[in-house]
Amino acid sequence: MANDVRPVTDPTDGSGPEPVPGVTPPSAPPALVAPTDPTSEPLTSAEAAEQRYPTDKVVFGVAAALVVALLAWGLTSATTLSEVAGSVLKGIITGAGWGFVLVASGFVVFALWLAFSRYGRIPLGRDDEGPEFRTVSWVAMMFSAGMGIGLMFYGVGEPLAHFTSPPPNTVSAGTPQAIDVALATTLFHWTLHPWAIYAVVGLAIAYGAFRRGRRQLISATLTPLLGRERVEGGFGRAIDILAIFATLFGSAASLGLGALQIGGGLIAGGYMTSVGTPLLVIIIAVLTAAFVASAVSGVSKGIQWLSNTNMVLAVVLALVVFVGGPTIMILNLLPTMIGDYFSDLTEMASRTAASGGDATATWLSGWTIFYWAWWISWTPFVGMFIARISRGRTIREFVAGVILIPSTVTLVWFAIFGGAAISAQDNGTNLAERPIEGQLFGLLDTLPLGAVLGIIAMTLVAIFFVSGADAASIVMGTLSQRGTIHPSKRVVIFWGVMMGAIAALMLVVGGSDALSGIQNITIIMAAPFAVVMVAMCLALFKELRQDPLVRRGVRCETAIEQAVDFGTKEYGDEFRLSVKPHKDAGDVTSVTAPSGSDQRT
Template sequence: MSSPKREAHDSYPGTEPVSLEQPGRARTDWIVYGVTAVLSVAFVIWGGASTGSLSSAAQTTLDWLLQNVGWLFVLAATGFVVFSLWLAISRYGRIPLGREGDEPEFRTVSWIAMMFSAGMGIGLMFFGAAEPLTHYVLPPPETDAPQSEAAIETAMATTIFHWTLHPWSIYAVLGLAIGYGHYRRGRGQLISSAFAPLLGHRRSTGPLSKLIDILALFATLFGSAASLGIGALQIRTGMQEAGWIESLGTTVLVLIIVVLTVCFVLSAVSGIARGIQWLSNINMVLAAVLAVFVFAVGPTVFILELLPTSIGVYIQDFGQMASRSGATGGKAMQEFLASWTIFYWAWWISWAPFVGMFLARISRGRTIRQFVAGVIIVPSAVSLVWFAIFGGTAINEQRDGLNPYGNGSEEQITFNVLGHLPWEAVTGVIVMLLVAIFFVSGADAASIVMGTLSQRGSSSPARWIVIFWGALTGGVAAIMLVIGGDKALNGIQNVTFIGALPFTVVLILLCFSLAKDVRDDPMMRRQSKGAEVLEEAVVTGHRRHKGEFELQIRPSTPGSDVNDDPGRSRPAD
C-alpha cells in the first residue's frame, strides 16, 4: 500500500514513474540513422581515398571557424557553468529528477563512486602529466616567462580551468535535460525529446527533432573517435617504450585501433555487463594505485603545496582564462586556443550525449541541486588531485633538469615522467592497460548510446546497429589520425572541433528549453498557486477586518462559497 505522502503526489501530472526499458522491439529511425550513417561513411571513404584533400579541407574549415565562430565556444562553455550553478541555487534546485517522494535509486556513496568513474578516463591518463608540463614549458600567450616560478601557478590554473567546472557543467546541462524530461515528465530518452517545451509535442517529433538527434549522433561519433585516437597514440608510445615495437608509423596506430574497436564492440554486444563492470572496477583500483605510487615516490610535499595554490590561482585568474579569444594575442593566441581550450570545449560537447545520458540514468530521485553539486564537485575534485600528482611530478622533474618534456610530444610525456621513477617497466604497462580498459568500458556504452539515438530512444538497441556504430567509430578514428600525418593529434583536434560545433548550438537552445520546463514544473505551479491564495486571503482579511484578523485552514462546507466562508479569515481575539 502506498504511503499517504506518495498518494498525494501521484495525482499531479508530469510526475508519473517511467521505466528505462522501452516496450516491444526497438524500431530504427531510418532518417536519423540513415543520414548520419551515409555522411559518416562518406567521410571515411573520402579520408581513405584522398587523405591529402580531406586534411586540407579540414584545416581550411578549422581556420575559418576559429576566426569567425571560435568566440561561440568560449562564451557557451562559461554560459553552461553559469546556467548550471543558477539552477542549483535557485528555487528550481528543489525539483527532483523523478516523482515527488521517490528515493534516490543509488546510495550516496555508490552514486559518488560512479561519478568518480565517469570523471576518469583516457583524457586524464593522456594529459595528466602532459598538459601542466607543457603549459609550464610553453605558458599561454601573454602570461609568464617559460619555466619560471610564476609559470607553475599559471600551468596548474590553466589545466584546472580545462578539466573542472566547464566540462562537467556541459555534461550537467544535458544530463539534467534528459533526466528531468524522462523521469519527471515521462518523455523519451532522445535529445530531441528535451526540446518539447520549446517546440511543442508535435514539432518535437518532426523534422527539426530529427536534425537535433542527427547532430547528437555526429557529436558522439566524433567525440568517441577522438578518445580512441588519443588512446591509440598513447598505447603505441608505451609499446615502443617497453621495447615491443620499433616503428611509430601510422600502420601501428591503425592496428591498435582495430584491436581496441573489436574489443569494445564485443563488450557492447556480448551482454557480459558484470564482466565489464568488473574490469571497470579493476581499472579504478589500478588508477588509484598508480596515483598513490606516484604521490609517494614523487615530490610529495611539492604536490601537497600545489593543491591549495592551484585552487587559489584558478579562482584569481578565472575571468582572464574564460575570456581568452582570438581578438587579442594574434596568431599565437589562436594556435593556443585551437590546441587547448577550444579543442577541449569541442571534445566535452562531443561527449555530452553519452556522459549526460549516463549521469541521468544514475541520478533518478536526486534533486536538481544535488545533481549539479555531485556532477560538478566530485569529478572536479578528482581531476584536481590527479593533475596535482602527475602534473606536479612532471614540473618538478623538469625543474631538476631531467627534461621529461623531451620533444614536446604529449603522448610521450607520461612515460618520460614515469621513466624517472622506480619500476618504470611496470608503471608503463599499467598505463597502457588503464588506457585500453578505460576506452573499452566507455566506448561500448557510447556505441549503445548511438544505437539508442538511432532507434527512437530504446534502452536496448539492436545488436547490429551497435556493431555498426562501433566499427564506424574505429574508422573515423583512423582517418582522424591519418590526416594529422606526423602530428596525429592535430588531425584529432581539427575534426573534433568541426564535428562538435553544430551540437554547441543545440546545447545552447537546450538551456532555454530546460529553463522553460522547470518554470512550469508541478511543484513550481503549486508554489505559485499557494502564494496567490495566501495573498488573496490576506487582502480579504485586511479589507473585511481592518487589518485585525488571523488565517485558519479548515474544510469548506459542501456547496458553500469559499469566499463567503467566515472561517477563511476572522477578527483576531
C-alpha cells in the first residue's frame, strides 16, 4: 500500500521567515505535516477514479463467510436465531443503552464545534479545488442515500404513534400537549443527531482521502491513532469487516422497511387483501435486482439520476399533501416544532432506562436506541458515500450541508405529513389502527386522487431504496477492494444479493412482528461500530491540529504577534508592519517593524 502514494513536500522547506528584530525565533519551525504519518499528496478526482486495487481476500473472504453462515443459521433454525438475537439485544439495551444515548449527542457537539472552529475553513481536498458536484445534486444524492426511505416509512407513522401513545412519563395521549411532544420527539430522532452521526464519519473519510491522500477505507481514518502498520494489518482489516457488517445490516433493515411499506400500499390500494412473508420476499428480490443494476452503472450515472428524480417526486407529493391537507395547521406547526424541539432537547437527549424504569427501557429500545443504532449502522456506507460526493468543500460547508440542510427539509416533511396525519386522526379518520406501514396510504386516501398518490408513494419508496442500496453496494465493494472508488461489478453484485438475502432473513426471523425483528438485529450489529466511531473522532481531531493550513495560520499569527510586541516595546504606538520577500525564498515573506515609522497598527 505504501507504493500507491506520493510524498508531500513541505512548502516551507525547513526555512522560516526572516527573524523579527529583537525576537528570538524558535529553534526549529514546526512541520506542516504530522511527522508520524507519512501520508501522500491527494490525488485528483480523475486520478482517484483510475486507481484499481485487487480484492482483499481476507476482508472479503471473512465477511462473506460470516454472512453466509448467518444466512444458513437463519434458514435452518430461524427460531433459535430469533431467541439468541432477543437475548443479545436485551443485554445491549440493559448494559449499553446509555452508551448509544451519550455518543449520539457527543457527535452533534463534535460536528458543530468543528464547523465553527478554526478547522472549519480546511478544504476536503487540495487548496485550489472546487466542489466536484453541483450543490443541488450534492444535496439530492446525500438526502436519498441518508434516510429517504425512512422518511417515507415514518413520516406519518412516528408522529401519529407519539400522539396516540406518548413517551412514558410525559403527557396524556391525544391532547394538544401530545401534539407538541410527538413532533418534538420525531425531530429529535430525525434531524441534528442522525445527520451529525453521518457527518463525523463522512468528514473523517473525506479528510483522510482527499486531504491526506489515503484510501477510502474506514480503517484508514484511524491511522493517526493506530499508526499505518496496524491499520494495514489484521486490526485494520477487522475494522473494515465490521464496517461491511454494519453497512449490510443497516441497508437490509431499510430494504425490509421498504418491502413492508410497498406491501402496505398494495393492501391500501385494494390490490391485495393481505401480504405474507413470501410476497415480501418477492418484493425484496425485485428491489434487489433494481438496485444492483443501478449500482453497476456508478455514482455519476444511476445514483445521481435516481436521486434527482426522487427529489422531484418527493416535492410533488409533499406539495399535494400540504395544499390538500390542513395547510394553516401545518404552517402553525413549523415554528412550534422548532421551539418545542429546542426546549425539550436536553430532556430527550438524557432519557435513559434509569430515569423511567421498564416502561422507558421498552420505549427506548423501540424508538430512540433503535434509531441511533440504525443511523450508526448506516454510517459506513452513508459516511463513505457522502465523503465520495463532497470533495472540494470546506469542513464548514460540509457540516452545514450535511446537518442543517437535511434537518430543515426533514422539519418541513414531518410538519406536512405528521401534521396532516394528526389532523385526520382528530377528525375521525382512525389512522392509528392501521399497521405503521399502511398509515401513509391511509392518509393519502383522505385526499383527492388518493389512489394515484398511493402509486407515487410506492414508487418513491422503491426509488429511495434503490438509490440508497446501490450506494451501499458500491461502498461494500470499496471496503472489499482496499479502497477502490469504482469496485468491480462482480463484488458489487455479490454484496447486493447478500443485502437482499439478509433483508429476507430479517423478515423471517421477525415472524408476525417483522418490524421488531428488523430493529433487533440492526441494534446488535451497530453496537460495536459505535466504539469505532468514537475512535474516528479522536483520530480526526488529532490530525486536524496538524493540518498544513492550520499550522500555517498558527505560524502567521505567531509572527504577527511577535512583530507587534516588538514594535510596541521599541516604538510605542508609532510603528507599522511591512511585508517584503525573503532573501532566500521568493515566495516566502517576512514581517518587520521598521523604526522611524509614523503609522500606527
